[in-house]
Amino acid sequence: MIIALDESYRQASEEFLADHELLFFDGPSVQLDAITEAWREIEILAARRPFPFFVDRAVIEALPRLQLVHKSGTGVEGFDLEALSEQGILLANNRGVNASCVAEHIVLLSLLCLRNSFQYLANMRNGVWQQSPLHAAVFQLEGKTVGIVGMGAIGCEVAKRMAAFGTHILAYQRRPSLEGSILGGVRWVPLDDLLRESDVVTVHVPLTRETERLIGARELGLMKPTAVLINTSRGRVVDERALYEALTEGRLLAAGLDVFEREPTPTDNPLLRLQNVLATPHIAGRSVEMNRGQIAATMGDLKSFLAGRRPRNLLNPEVLERGTARGGPLH
Secondary structure, eight states, X not given: OEEEEEGGGHHHHHHHSTXXXXXXXXXXXXXXXXXXXXXXXXXXXXXXXXXXXXXXXXHHHTOTTOOEEEESSSOOTTBOHHHHHHTTOEEEEOTTTTHHHHHXXXXXXXXXXXXXXXXXXXXXXXXXOOOXXXXXXXXXXXXXXXXXXOOSHHHHHHHHHHHHTTOEEEXXXXXXXXXXXXXXXXXXXXXXXXXXXXXXXXXXXXXXXXXXXXXXXXXXXXXXXXXXEEEOSOGGGBOHHHHHHHHHTTSSSEEEESOOSSSSOOTTOXXXXXXXXXXXXXXXXXXXXXXXXXHHHHHHHHHXXXXXXXXXXXXXXXXXXXXXXXXXXXX
């Protein structure tokens, strides 16, 4: 088969895919005409980093032999899933592989935000010893209520770690039958109740039409003025302007942000200038261990597909159920 792979897969692919024709690309700098012209014969596309454009219906239709798109990580909002399915092209990802890594980053952001550590860290780097609170009180995580919006693989890992700190866990998921029940120490509640009761709110939902600006001015207005918002999902799940206003007006203690509406976020993004915002450049899921894990998971899925088996996490299995997959049935 002819397989196009992100450059970061080069070394591993030489071992796992040596019997196939391999084309390599640098995801963030790929040009649109490269896909529609040079890749017309590819049968598998393994993407790791986002393309600088949306892979829409026109791009998909220009790849007549494509059978499988595999996306490292979880986010697949850069691909037109409906168009892929209509063309009989399977879409798979590595959902859950980086869950533990992201969960650790969320705990880190939560602790730093609650402990008002931003200016203390900057002062010590600049040789300033100041112990009194600089602009807000210092809180412990123990005994706090943590609200988890989205209880997928990452949300569950967050719950495990937060529980170890002696917190109370609330969860919201778009599964009404679970609301109000107690499952493994997690209390399921409607989103509004979660926002009102939580001291830390951490968001773990994919970016869809339904979740875009899920946390807006109304939702932020429900939160305690001593609460912290953590977002490591996708930037557009939170309304940045509304968040800025809540933080500057003292209606929210702090925010820990790993994702932004635009990425890279502009240097003049006003959120970056706030002392009660801790920002990282979309690296919550990155570590030496996760890098190895993502590569291994991708290579494993590609080998499975080449052997006639389903990838671990298919996002459009209905293509196989309808019998319309370009590559034929998988077992």
